[in-house]
Amino acid sequence: MARKRKQADPFEALTWNDLTDWAGSKIVSRGKNYQRNGYVKDLARTPDGNLVAWVDGTERYATRVFFEDDDLESICSCPYWDTCKHAVAVVIEYLKRVENNRRVPKAKKGDDRLELLEDENLDDEPNDDENAMSEDMRQDIDGFLKNKTKAQLIDLIHELTEQYPEMARDLSDRKQLVSGNTKTLVARLRREIRDIGDEPGWQNYWQGQGFTPDYSGIRKKLETLIKTGHADEVLTLGRELIRTGTRQVEESHDQGETAMEIADCMPVIVGALDRSSLDAAEKLLWALDSVLEDQFEVCEAFAEYLCRRHSKSAWHTLADRLLGRLKGLKGTKGADNFSRNYERDRLSDWTIHAMERAGRKDEIIPLCEAEARKTGSFDRLVKRLISAKRYEDAGRWIQEGIRATEKKWPGIAASLRDKLREIRTLEKNWPAVAAIQAEEFVRRPSRQDFIDCQKACGKAKVWPKVRESLLRYLEKGKLPWKEKGWALPESGLDRPDADQRNRFPLIDDLIDIAILEKKPDQVLKWYDQRPKGRFGWYGIDEDAIATAVQAHAPNRAVAIWKNKAERQIAQVKPSAYQEAAKYLRKAAKVMRRGKKSAEWESYLKKLREQHLRKRRLIEILDGLDEKPIVKKRR
Secondary structure, three states, X not given: OOEOOOOOOHHHHOOHHHHHHHHOHHHHHHHHHHHHOOOEEEEEEOOOOOEEEEEXXXXXXXXXXXXXXXXXXXXXXXXXXXXXXXXXXXXXXXXXXXXOOOOOOEOOOOOHHHHHHHXXXXXXXXXXXXXHHHHHHHHHHHHHHHOOOHHHHHHHHHHHHHHOHHXXXXXXXXXXXXXXXXXXXXXXXXXXXXXXXXXXOEEEOOOOEEEOOOOHHHHHHHHHHHHOOOHHHHHXXXXXXXXXXXXXXXXXXXXXXXXXXXXXXXXXXXXXXXXXXXXXXXXXXHHHHHHHHOOXXXXXXXXXXXXXXXXXXXXXXXXXXXXXXXXXXXXXXXOOOHHHHHHHHHHHXXXXXXXXXXXXXXXXXXHHHHHHHHHOOHHHHHHHHHHOOOHHHHHHHHHHHHHHHOOOOHHHHHHHHHHHXXXXXXXXXXXXXXXXXXXXXXXXXXXXXXXXXXXHHHHHOXXXXXXXXXXXXXXXXXXXXXXXXXXXXOOOOOOOOOOOOOOOOOHHHHHHHHXXXXXXXXXXXXXXXXXXXXXXXOOOOHHHHHHHHOOOOHHHHHHHHHHHHHHHHOOOOHHHHHHHHHHHHHHHHHHHHOOOHHHHHHHHHHHHHHOOOOHHHHHHHHHHHOOOOOOOOO
């Protein structure tokens, strides 16, 4: 939000940066065009200091701009939900008039625009009178109908059903339910589900166009079926809905809106499941099958159902059935078949869930052990063993798991190493924790691993020596544990070799650590040794470097930011100009702090002269001086 200045007219103190913070660069640019083209009409000032105007666009919109709690705010009758170009245009028009000493009239009492905007604002709030009006209308209708004969009521209903075909279908459904003939109704609902599911959802958000299938009518009819005691029929339709809806979501392109429509029907199906004639175990299995078949998170309501309280006997039966399914699963060629392992792991996860609820906890770890070797799910097993405080067994499985997954699934191996570190931490074996962390740093040097190693070595009281060895590794590639007097014991894991793909020194990591340790001289030392690529400094965060050295070497920081900005400007596109402005603002701040404002203004002047034809860039450069938009008074 743009900030309010402490003076008589806060609008006069606004800078271009304030407007950009408030509305964003694109909206400010469009607002400038609207103001420049004379689209702001009948600008006025309200007694409390608000700006109000008509702004021509696709239609004529009423717009009000004001300050509230030191923030610039706006209300507009246009459909845009956030700060709009019309509001920006109003502010700029006002400031141009102030700059040129042109009078801005006061808004008249009862101004149509203010009343229109008040209505717009109320539309967003619940109307407390609507329910009362609805009740009055209902009483009127009751009085009207009571005065009709049966024949007149029948004629009225026929008239309404001709006008509203959905009403005719609803009455027909009610007749079928009363007569007990649900077969025809269920068949028709199945056809309706298939018909709705035939057209994929789609959205073009840029053009405000799209289609989202409407399942609200299906949902209401399913609710009616449940209320009239036909839960089993609803379950049958629910299976059809899940199958058809899943295919439709797969074909849709609407960021999940179709999936949400279908998911909204699922609580109704859950309600039918509760009331169905299935026994308790069958209900759990029905819900679980829906979850296991769900690829798009439309069946989350069934996952919640499976987390409710159900009888132990039902869970016991479900666990046995799922164990049978696991035994019956056929393997596929290739032990690293990801899809097969994922599906099997999901099934075994729910089997474990059922075992827990059935009180069969002694069977869980043996199952995890068997599944670990089949799917590589060592991580799940080790978590269980750690939770049971079986640290020795966990360590053995960690070793086996790392050997089995290191090449195929390095992410699993890394997680298992983390589990061993967790065990050693629980044992408060700090030298071992530090050794594991040091080895991890060598595997994948990073700022976070350096920090973690520092914490562990601090507890083991060996950080200074370990730090020196780790930095030497980054500089020369010499493995720390091969140095004489290495301060840490063996971790119990296979120590990594230096990655042959690395070219030492690892300058990016050395710079990162120098920034972390707030050593700007080291930052510049390694920065100056970085090999320069064809397009500048390749793969390095120059902004972070300039920020780190700005107090130590302000001239270097400014030079880095200027260079980054000029490379952005060379791309000749508005988004790059905005990125350039970010770096130029930082350079300006450092130069002004160093009392080099004149030098900065000279640099900006050269940029303007060099890129005079780039109107969008010039507008952005004009906003860098932090001076109010109102430049002078005539």
